[in-house]
Amino acid sequence: MGMTILLGLFAIGIVIGMPVAIALGIAALAAFFVEGLPTLIAFQRIGSGISTFSLLAIPFFIFAGELMLHGGIANRLVQFATALVGSRRGGLGIVNVFSSMLFGGISGSAVADTSALGSILIPVMKKEGYRADYAVNVTVTSSIAGIMIPPSHNMILYAVAAGGGISISKLFMAGVVPGVIMCLLLGLATWLVAIKHGYPAEPFPGWRVVGKTAMRAIPGFFTAVIIVGGVLSGVFTVTESGxxxxxxxxxxTGFVYRELNWAGFIAAVKQSAKTTALVMLLVGCASAYGYMLAFYRVPDALAGMITSITDNPIMVLLLINVMLLIAGMIMDMAALILICTPIFLPLAVQFGMDPIQFGMVLMMNLGLGLCTPPVGSCLFVGCAIGGVKIEKAVMTIWPFYLAILTALLLTTYVPAVSLTLPNLVFGGS
Incomplete structure (x- = not known):
């Protein structure tokens, strides 16, 4: 009865549009009450869930991303990408993907990537004769680079949800190769679709222009170098680097580029405070909910259900991917990281997957969920900027989905894709 209430109330809350954190908290409290457990324990779990030092890095990462969004860094990265790769067929689409790889590695946020680069590139692409749905699809799918390429606050959430025994520095390194592979495959899809529709190629401006735009972009790009480099070198903790x-x-943004004005600064502070509050409330409520999931042995039950279907490691990992993809289509990413990690991580490890590798599989699965209806936040933002109906965008987005799914399968079944770089940097087998 208690487990039915725990799962049922949460499902009802999601269906009626209740915020995920509130739905998690109400379902957990109801389960505590039904089982006769002191409700004080529930609030203790909420408090302990957010009393983790590593979580202090999240508001810093979010604030840094907002400052970059309002301070001109995105514009300079787009100018550099346009000069470097814009001369290919469908050049502006390839520029979009390459810019996402650069900006995503700085902001660490897929939604920020979609907002910043979409506002710049989607109108330009439409003006140059690209179809609006193509511009939106490229922008939305390439934004996942912000989740994979470090620094990424979602990887911090994963480390916390996994019990704190996973190195955030290794997670940062593990995301680089899968993220780059995904962007290369998206670039290939972008180019092939551009050929099909006969989109134009931009003239190459010359290496002198490339050099000038690179020099303008380097100061902003060094934000990511400082954050990631400080962590990897051991000079700073993750929080200090943030x-x-x-x-x-x-x-x-304020003194070199001189584009961050007072209004932009206030907007960055407000949005950062709002996002941080939502994330922390979500972490706390998910901690109480996860306590009851463990109380009812839900992870063990789910593992038993999957292994009763098949004990083939290839099929088990495929089933995990399918479940994560479906979950990502109907729920917010941060909530799913906190809920799914304690459920699926032990099963993945049982069938031979390294926890670092599983983290990358989880990130890419749930990142794809940001680009899919019905609750894909990046898809909503991109369609709003491009003035395209969601159903129209989804009808033509499949080549980009296919590119991401190919990268996902490589990350799932080829451990070296995600583990080689962290093992080279930090040692390991």
Whole structure:
């Protein structure tokens, strides 16, 4: 009865449009009450869920991303990408993917990537004769680079949800190769679709222009270098690197680029505070909900159900991917990281997958969920910017989905894709 209430109330809350954090909290409290457990324990779990030092890095990463969004860094990265790769067929589409790879590695946010680059590139692509749905699809799907390429606050959430025993530095390194492979495959899909529709190629401006745009973009790009480099070198903790990244972003956007005005700064502060509050409430409520999932042995039950279907490791990992993809289509990413990690991580490890590798599989699965209806936030933002109906965009987005799914399968079944770089940097087998 208690498990039915726990799962049922949460499902009802999601269906009626209740915020995910509230639905998690109400379902957990109801289950505590039914089982006769002291409700004080539930609130203790909520408090302990957010009392983790690593989580302090999240508001810094979010704030740094907002500063970059309002401070001109995205514009300079787009100018550099246009000069470097814009001369190919469908050049502006390839520029979109390459810009996402650069900006995503700085902001760490897929939604910020879609908002910043979409606002710049989608109108330009439409003006140059590209179909609006093509412009939106390229922007939306390439935004997942912000989740995979470090720094990524979602990887911090994964490390916390996994019990804190996973190195965030290794997670950062593990995301680089899968993220780059995904962007290369998206670039290939972008080029092939551009050939099919006969989209134009931009003239190559010359290496001198490439060099000039690179010099303008480098100060902003160094935000990511400072954050990631500080963590990998051991000079800073993840939290300290986030704080230093914010200070550096303020200096670059306010005094070097001089595009961050007072109104932009206030907007960045407000949005960062709002997003941080939502994330922390979600983490706390998910902690109480996860306590009851463990109480009812839901992870063991799900593992038993999957292994009763098949004990073939290839099929088990495929089933895990399918479940994560479906979940990503109907729920927010941060909530799913907190809920799905304790459920699927032990099963994946049981069938030979490294926890670092599973983290990358989880990120890419749930990142794809941001691009799919009915609750894909990146898809909504991109369609709103491009003035395209969601159903129209989804009808033509399949080549880009296929590119991401190919990268996902490589990450799932070829451990070296995600593990080689962290093993080279930190040692390991």
């Amino acid at each position: 704080a230093i990244g914010v200070a550096y972003a303020l200096i670059i």
